[in-house]
Amino acid sequence: MPERKNPLAQLTLMRVRELTREPGILFWIFGFPILMSVGLGLAFRTRGPEPIAVGSLPGAPADIVSALERGGVKVQPVDEAAARLALRSGKVALVLAPPERPGGPVRYRFDPMRAETRLARATVDDLVQRAAGRRDLRAVADEPVHERGARYIDFLIPGLLGMNLMSGSMWGIGWVIVNMRVRKLLKRMLAAPMRRSHLLIAQGLARLLLLPVEVAVILIFARLAFDVRLAGSLLALAAISVAGAASFAGIAVLVSSRAQNNETVSGLMNVVMLPMFVLSGVFFSSSHFPALMQPLITALPLTALNDGLRAVIVDGGGLTAVGGPLAVLGVWGVVCFLLGLRLFRWS
Numbered sequence: 001m002p003e004r005k006n007p008l009a010q011l012t013l014m015r016v017r018e019l020t021r022e023p024g025i026l027f028w029i030f031g032f033p034i035l036m037s038v039g040l041g042l043a044f045r046t047r048g049p050e051p052i053a054v055g056s057l058p059g060a061p062a063d064i065v066s067a068l069e070r071g072g073v074k075v076q077p078v079d080e081a082a083a084r085l086a087l088r089s090g091k092v093a094l095v096l097a098p099p100e101r102p103g104g105p106v107r108y109r110f111d112p113m114r115a116e117t118r119l120a121r122a123t124v125d126d127l128v129q130r131a132a133g134r135r136d137l138r139a140v141a142d143e144p145v146h147e148r149g150a151r152y153i154d155f156l157i158p159g160l161l162g163m164n165l166m167s168g169s170m171w172g173i174g175w176v177i178v179n180m181r182v183r184k185l186l187k188r189m190l191a192a193p194m195r196r197s198h199l200l201i202a203q204g205l206a207r208l209l210l211l212p213v214e215v216a217v218i219l220i221f222a223r224l225a226f227d228v229r230l231a232g233s234l235l236a237l238a239a240i241s242v243a244g245a246a247s248f249a250g251i252a253v254l255v256s257s258r259a260q261n262n263e264t265v266s267g268l269m270n271v272v273m274l275p276m277f278v279l280s281g282v283f284f285s286s287s288h289f290p291a292l293m294q295p296l297i298t299a300l301p302l303t304a305l306n307d308g309l310r311a312v313i314v315d316g317g318g319l320t321a322v323g324g325p326l327a328v329l330g331v332w333g334v335v336c337f338l339l340g341l342r343l344f345r346w347s
Contacts, residue, residue: 011202059098
């Protein structure tokens with residue numbers, strides 16, 4: 001009698017072998033997040049503040065223009081038409097206009113709805129008043145600090161890691177299951193001594209086997225290229241990463257449980273993932289959205305994953321810091337997997 005092998009182990013091994021034979025999938029798991037990190041990291045690297053650009057209309061007082069230039073402000077002469085265009089396009093933050101009458105006040109033209117123009121107005125006015133002889137009545141002292149984790153790339157790397165864990169699980173499981181259904185492989189497996197749960201769990205286990213390498217590659221590259229360091233517990237990082245990948249594996253099972261072709265499952269996965277790309281704080285903080293939306297955003301699995309990753313990588317948190325995100329991811333993963341298992345069709 002031939003030895004009966006464990007179906008779960010064999011299905012997991014089969015999926016791992018398939019992954020090693022698909023270089024395209026390996027690129028999207030390892031290569032794509034690195035390319036994203038390079039592009040966005042270079043675009044938003046820390047270079048210090050750019051000099052404030054100010055437009056100067058004909059007739060603006062020469063002594064004020066000189067005081068601004070001595071203070072590091074970039075002043076460029078403009079006419080009325082060019083001033084409107086420069087303000088609208090953001091090429092200048094403020095336009096210096098001459099007094100309407102001799103001895104009248106110098107006029108600042110700026111858009112108060114833009115934060116950078118309000119800052120420019122305060123900086124320019126401070127230089128103008130100091131040049132006119134103003135003195136500070138209260139002495140102050142500056143103490144510059146440079147905190148690790150305050151750069152945009154420090155914020156970005158956990159978001160890219162979370163996005164990659166979501167995309168890898170969704171495409172690596174959901175699309176694969178439907179592709180097997182299209183190729184009639186699932187119908188052939190009906191004759192094998194296994195349950196549907198074996199097949200679905202094996203897909204998730206194969207995904208988790210790649211997880212340590214996937215996370216390590218992204219974090220090592222971020223450390224070498226941008227000096228992004230893991231500030232928190234390695235155990236907490238492992239826990240939130242495994243929970244994130246497993247949660248999205250459960251969602252992928254539900255999405256692919258009834259889809260009959262690749263076009264359908266691709267559309268369903270995009271419906272699931274695209275809102276989270278925007279809402280869940282991958283490229284910018286989700287706090288920018290209105291307060292009314294915050295409960296919904298907080299309940300999203302990618303928000304929980306990104307919050308947990310940033311709590312560990314940037315804020316230096318441990319297991320207690322990721323308790324809430326782990327609970328959210330656990331609920332999403334378990335509920336979606338059980339629904340997907342119940343709805344799953346072999347053909």
